[in-house]
Amino acid sequence: MNLKPQIREIFIDNDKIVTISDQVFFQTGNDGVHQWESGIVLSRYLLSINPIGSILELGSGSGLAGITASKYTRSTNITMTDFNRTVLDNIQENILKNSARARVVYLDWRDVTTYTNPADIVIGSDLIYDGAPIQDLVRTILHHMNENGVCYIVMPDKRKMTPVFLEEAERAGLDVVAMELKDWFTCSPHRDVQKGFRDFAELTMRKYFLYTLTRKSNI
Template sequence: MNCTHPMTGKGADGMSHKTRNEVIHSFQVNFFAMSLLNAFPWDSLDREIMTTTTSDIIMEILQMTCLHPICLKNPPSLKYRRRFLTELIKRHEMLAAEPLDVLYEALGEVMCAQEEDVCYKTYLLPTGDAVSLAENVAVISQGTTGLVTWEAALYLSEWALENTHLFKNKTVLELGSGIGLTGIVVCRSSSLTKYIFSDCHQTVLQRLKENISNCLTNCDSNSASVCVEELDWENVSDEQLQRIQADTIIAADVVYDPDIIAGLVRLLSRLLNGKVHEEHPDVYIASTVRNPQTYDCFKKELEMAGLRHVVMKDSVAHVFPYNRASSIEMIKIYV
């Protein structure tokens, strides 16, 4: 199963029309990533429904989403599955076909179940492998935003999939790993020497370790040494950085709070100024620019610290579903 978005044909009306298999695949990818319901190709499904009097495509979508083994083991949130099934039933009722009992049974099960604080988002890699991450249902939970996956992490993961050569035989340090998507994708796709996940929030570190264990243990594609470091940007010692000795440093969505920018830039300066490394590491940071003033402040702090940057213009293949309208910028930082 290829997770990249396939090319679609053009209909006589000039609109892009997905094939039946593309529609089903798109539903699966978006469902497991818990995309907003308006991101699903409902119009394409409606066109398929209009050309048949059977429930076959609805049943196939159900089998590839709510009844799929991934969902049974690592389910999206109950609220999300309720909304999804309700909309799927609405589309099915457009058919002049017999009621699909299994569809109503699936909705009945989730209606009776009790919501938990933790759900799973699953991202399908181009190889067909699945990365299932436990994350909190609430965006802000236990005083942190680090228990959910953010858009810049998805972008950085896509970029890493296209630039595996940059990680070959390297020791990679990730700052602010959160629940671990980017690092797990890099470890699953690149021939690393070592990957160091890091964060400073205890609850995030615990969730991170669980996701790493679930996604990387006994993974044939992962031959790298993997570890998790508690890394406080303000208080990290030279001894800890010496022990890490990273060749490549990456981070996603770490530039969001003006109060932490100075500490981040000081750490980057220490990593790049040659005092803790024989050679300057490569540093790549991807950011969703939510507040341009905050992001400009980060760039000014870099300049004041004697650090330069260049904006990475690489185009990346769309592998994961997320809001492409978001302004995401990736930079390489150097001395």
């Protein structure tokens, strides 16, 4: 099994490519160095809404979504975060590979004070799995989202803890709207010319949901 990260070109759209270093076979503990399908779906969602506000990404992994926002959307204020040093170094390298402009900072959901700047838009993909600190994640979202901010989380249907996260988010004072992202959002991100390219087959085998979270209004 080859654990050495490989350089991949991810086709977000026909003429919109992000180059990342991707550890194809992921290792538990370093799972952010592996590119997850949800990150591709989130990247395409960002491309489709072309946001203008500041963006803070939680559990950035390879940094694909933040780099996509930097290269292909109007947002010029992007911060990518993770709690794993190897993952953070990989994001930094991926930013350089793409000549993108974004900050990389350490943020552990289990201690929201590790980074405290709120943003207009908080994003994340595939963050809720067995063993993930769900209450801490919800607290982190609330802590880092501006008063009128919004949070977009993309999750595959295979993650059984998602309903627990959604309940916890409602309880903590967030409204949640769910929407399935399909068709263009889940099409293959590679071209035939990329010999041996991992096909991200789960994109077409699973359903992907966008959860939009906002603060409940007090009226």
